Amino acid sequence: MTRHLDIDLLRSFVAIAETRTLGRAAARVGRTQAALSMQVKKLEALLEQPLLNRGARGVTLTLHGERLLGHARVILRGHDTALADLSGAGLAGTLRFGCPDDYAAAFLPHILRSFAGRHPQVFVEVFCAPTPRLQAQLQQHTLDLALISTVGDEPGVVLRREPLVWVGNRHDDAAAHEPLRLALADPDTLDHRAASQCLQAAGVPYRVAYASASMAGLLAVVRSGQAIAVLTQAAVPPDLQILAPGERLPALPAVGLAVQYGLPEPSALVAEFAEHLRRIVPTL
Numbered sequence: 001m002t003r004h005l006d007i008d009l010l011r012s013f014v015a016i017a018e019t020r021t022l023g024r025a026a027a028r029v030g031r032t033q034a035a036l037s038m039q040v041k042k043l044e045a046l047l048e049q050p051l052l053n054r055g056a057r058g059v060t061l062t063l064h065g066e067r068l069l070g071h072a073r074v075i076l077r078g079h080d081t082a083l084a085d086l087s088g089a090g091l092a093g094t095l096r097f098g099c100p101d102d103y104a105a106a107f108l109p110h111i112l113r114s115f116a117g118r119h120p121q122v123f124v125e126v127f128c129a130p131t132p133r134l135q136a137q138l139q140q141h142t143l144d145l146a147l148i149s150t151v152g153d154e155p156g157v158v159l160r161r162e163p164l165v166w167v168g169n170r171h172d173d174a175a176a177h178e179p180l181r182l183a184l185a186d187p188d189t190l191d192h193r194a195a196s197q198c199l200q201a202a203g204v205p206y207r208v209a210y211a212s213a214s215m216a217g218l219l220a221v222v223r224s225g226q227a228i229a230v231l232t233q234a235a236v237p238p239d240l241q242i243l244a245p246g247e248r249l250p251a252l253p254a255v256g257l258a259v260q261y262g263l264p265e266p267s268a269l270v271a272e273f274a275e276h277l278r279r280i281v282p283t284l
Helices: 007-019 022-029 033-047 063-087 101-118 131-139 190-202 215-223 268-283
Strands: 052-055 058-061 092-099 121-128 145-150 158-169 180-184 206-211 228-232 240-243 254-261
Touching: 007 022, 007 033, 007 063, 022 033, 058 063, 063 268, 092 101, 092 131, 092 268, 101 121, 101 215, 101 228, 101 268, 121 268, 131 145, 131 254, 145 190, 145 268, 158 190, 158 215, 158 268, 180 190, 180 215, 190 206, 190 228, 190 254, 206 215, 215 228, 215 240, 254 268
Parallel strands: 092 121, 092 145, 180 206, 180 228
Antiparallel strands: 052 058, 145 254, 158 228, 158 240, 158 254
């Protein structure tokens, strides 16, 4: 009897392996949990091997499941690439993309619009959060890839470098407050750490008047004239001004923008979006 691996079965299996729960996998592939469970049983019967261990906290892969996962990713990537290339229809599916708020404001509209022009059947789900939160989501495989901030400068990894700048209200001299009042992102983010380290090194007294992951909240505080903020230069809104470095505002470093994957072997869709980012982001 001839046996073959069905693409739909493999796609459902990969979804389960990556999300580690039938519920999240069912939502990803658009099937019920019962249907997904039946697909796994069919795949196990075909291979005559157990693939999943089911427990109270979700599912884990057996040794045979781990081996199949590697093959399945290669098969699906080749299948999707061949279908898109030969049909001329482009890629299709849902992609989960993470991006910090400041990059989203500066770059995201053009990134999504230009990608949709080439692949209109792809739906991109966007999750905006500071880099540490995005990296946690990547580790949990709830994101496929993310554009993150980094202090590294490895060739081929960093897409562009963005200077961090001091930002204030055009009509108030918030930088003259003593001590300096800051509106910063969460303490573990690069902009918060850079501001604190530079001010401490320069001996400038300061206090954090507002700390939040919300870009809207930070900008509201700056617009009120109650504090100044640190943003990437490309994300500075036109109604605010970049404050020149000086005695009370030490020069800030630049950060790199890099792509990070949720999985070591991305699908054809994820790989294509990452390549799109590499083409587009340096030019924006």
